Amino acid sequence: MSRAIALIDGNSFYCSCERVFDPKLTGVPVIVLSNNDGCAIARTAEAKALGIKMGEPYFKIRDLCRRQKVRVFSSNYALYGDMSARANTVYRQFAPDVEIYSIDESFLDLSDVRERDRVALARDLRSTVRQWTGLPTCVGIGPTKTLAKLANHIAKTIPELGGVCDLSDEAERAAWMVGISVGEVWGIGRASLARLTAMGVDTVADLRDLDPRPARQSLTVVGERIIHELRGRACLPLEIVPARRKGCAVTRSFSSRITERTVLEQAVAAHATRLGEKLRRDGLAVSAVTVFYHTSEHDRGDPMRAVSKVVHLPEATNDSRHLIQAALHGVAKTWREQGPTPWRYSKAGLVTKDLVPLDGAPRPLFGALDREKSGALMAAMDACNSRFGRGAVVPARAGLVEKRTWSTKFEMRSPRFTTRLSEVPRVFAAQ
Amino acid sequence: MSLYRVGAAAADAGGLVRIPFMLPTLCAGFPSPAEDFIEGALELPRWLVPNPPATFIWRVRGWCMKGAGIHDEDLAVVDRSLSPSSGAVVVAVVGGEMSLKRLVMTGNRLSLTFDNPEMDEEFALEDLEEGLLWGVLLFSVRWHHVKARASLVR
Numbered sequence: 163m164s165r166a167i168a169l170i171d172g173n174s175f176y177c178s179c180e181r182v183f184d185p186k187l188t189g190v191p192v193i194v195l196s197n198n199d200g201c202a203i204a205r206t207a208e209a210k211a212l213g214i215k216m217g218e219p220y221f222k223i224r225d226l227c228r229r230q231k232v233r234v235f236s237s238n239y240a241l242y243g244d245m246s247a248r249a250n251t252v253y254r255q256f257a258p259d260v261e262i263y264s265i266d267e268s269f270l271d272l273s274d275v276r277e278r279d280r281v282a283l284a285r286d287l288r289s290t291v292r293q294w295t296g297l298p299t300c301v302g303i304g305p306t307k308t309l310a311k312l313a314n315h316i317a318k319t320i321p322e323l324g325g326v327c328d329l330s331d332e333a334e335r336a337a338w339m340v341g342i343s344v345g346e347v348w349g350i351g352r353a354s355l356a357r358l359t360a361m362g363v364d365t366v367a368d369l370r371d372l373d374p375r376p377a378r379q380s381l382t383v384v385g386e387r388i389i390h391e392l393r394g395r396a397c398l399p400l401e402i403v404p405a406r407r408k409g410c411a412v413t414r415s416f417s418s419r420i421t422e423r424t425v426l427e428q429a430v431a432a433h434a435t436r437l438g439e440k441l442r443r444d445g446l447a448v449s450a451v452t453v454f455y456h457t458s459e460h461d462r463g464d465p466m467r468a469v470s471k472v473v474h475l476p477e478a479t480n481d482s483r484h485l486i487q488a489a490l491h492g493v494a495k496t497w498r499e500q501g502p503t504p505w506r507y508s509k510a511g512l513v514t515k516d517l518v519p520l521d522g523a524p525r526p527l528f529g530a531l532d533r534e535k536s537g538a539l540m541a542a543m544d545a546c547n548s549r550f551g552r553g554a555v556v557p558a559r560a561g562l563v564e565k566r567t568w569s570t571k572f573e574m575r576s577p578r579f580t581t582r583l584s585e586v587p588r589v590f591a592a593q
Numbered sequence: 594m595s596l597y598r599v600g601a602a603a604a605d606a607g608g609l610v611r612i613p614f615m616l617p618t619l620c621a622g623f624p625s626p627a628e629d630f631i632e633g634a635l636e637l638p639r640w641l642v643p644n645p646p647a648t649f650i651w652r653v654r655g656w657c658m659k660g661a662g663i664h665d666e667d668l669a670v671v672d673r674s675l676s677p678s679s680g681a682v683v684v685a686v687v688g689g690e691m692s693l694k695r696l697v698m699t700g701n702r703l704s705l706t707f708d709n710p711e712m713d714e715e716f717a718l719e720d721l722e723e724g725l726l727w728g729v730l731l732f733s734v735r736w737h738h739v740k741a742r743a744s745l746v747r
Binding site for chain 2: 247
């Protein structure tokens with residue numbers, strides 16, 4: 163049996179999730195915006211045809227969208243996360259070994275499937291995902307991850323292939339590679355692309371034919387690995403068991419600039435609350451947090467300031483209250499009174515590394531935190547928030563969710579169709 | 594009775610394992626941007642939902658399916674993996690809107706009808722192209738206690 167890896171991904175995934183629940187979105191241009199409704203991060207084919215680029219700032223295309231009746235949505239991550247989980251459940255029924263690479267891409271191990279059956283399986287998978295979840299996908303198959311990714315690119319660009327492309331056959335592979343730009347190869351970024359062009363490497367075939375050893379000098383080890391992978395020699399294994407979380411971060415851009423200390427404190431406290439939730443979910447704890455906040459690089463001419471402060475805790479904890487204390491301490495140590503032209507802060511966050519399992523964390527001899535009471539209180543808070551919706555119970559310093567003026571904006575978000583009973587879609591039984 | 598979540602990775606054959614809605618771990622590639630927005634998923638007992646990834650909940654608006662025992666404000670639990678048969682209640686796109694109708698097969702002709710003795714209009718399905726039929730109703734839910742519903746359907 164030859165090794166075979168499939169890459170399956172959703173077509174315009176975020177847009178497709180929106181389309182599942184609203185038939186009026188079929189056939190019309192749809193885009194989804196990033197946090198704070200900043201940039202277009204997902205576009206349907208119709209939106210791409212209007213010339214809307216990936217990552218284009220929304221304010222630049224607002225008029226175009228209005229003129230062309232583009233349907234614009236804020237990111238609805240509750241929905242996209244749920245739809246992604248559904249899709250991966252279906253994938254696992256076709257191939258038990260699945261590596262979830264990102265929210266809309268998964269690698270499947272098809273090595274145990276007979277070579278001549280792989281395309282049929284991929285077609286079956288594709289139509290099952292479409293039928294069960296409503297999501298359109300494309301599948302690329304190859305002996306390595308890089309080739310699976312390339313096959314997926316071909317499946318996406320050549321409609322005649324019906325959404326599936328198999329590059330298992332070496333001759334067929336070679337024929338495709340001559341016609342595809344080297345920039346389409348997984349892992350070739352803008353910098354390496356410029357270097358490759360200077361070397362006269364234009365197509366995927368050119369890259370494959372480079373001598374890997376000398377290529378290492380100009381393209382680093384990563385480039386050398388890509389060449390091996392393009393030749394069919396697998397260098398990247400399927401990561402079926404995800405790596406244990408090593409660090410954790412909660413960072414947000416504010417919907418508008420912050421100049422007041424109390425508002426910044428509230429934001430940082432809210433981030434600390436969220437950090438606590440994330441840590442508790444995994445049974446992890448931290449003994450230090452880095453607090454940062456800064457002004458925006460887009461505010462040219464305004465005074466600039468970027469602050470980062472490490473705060474140590476008496477012992478490892480995941481109690482939101484202790485994390486808030488630490489975060490506020492970080493602000494207190496670094497806050498500078500505003501002058502006549504104030505610093506207008508655009509983003510704040512908490513970053514932690516060296517996560518440890520709470521149970522195994524060493525206890526200090528003196529000044530230990532009350533872990534038992536804390537655990538019970540935090541569990542009660544988490545239970546309330548899971549039962550009544552996130553933000554139902556918050557530490558006072560973090561402020562009520564509805565009253566946080568700085569919260570990331572999602573003004574055009576669709577309902578959380580699949581995770582909130584109060585927001586499930588409506589079906590009409592009416593004349 | 595074990596609970597599990599619609600949309601969750603399916604449990605083992607015994608249905609006793611409750612797998613978290615989304616694995617709280619790192620992706621090898623890009624960390625999920627959804628991670629900070631993951632919600633507790635809607636929970637239903639396992640025996641009610643044979644195929645969670647294909648099961649979706651809708652809220653019914655209107656009285657046209659009263660004859661099928663489906664009232665205004667009921668929840669419609671729809672399984673997209675079920676194949677429609679004559680007499681099935683389905684969610685379908687009619688006039689650009691999601692509509693709950695009864696599917697009637699007479700010979701080769703497929704049509705959608707209301708199910709309310711007080712109305713008898715019939716919609717003919719000209720052609721059944723992909724996407725027109727959204728899913729098949731598995732069951733519906735109605736709270737008979739108004740206060741209980743208010744507290745549950747937040």
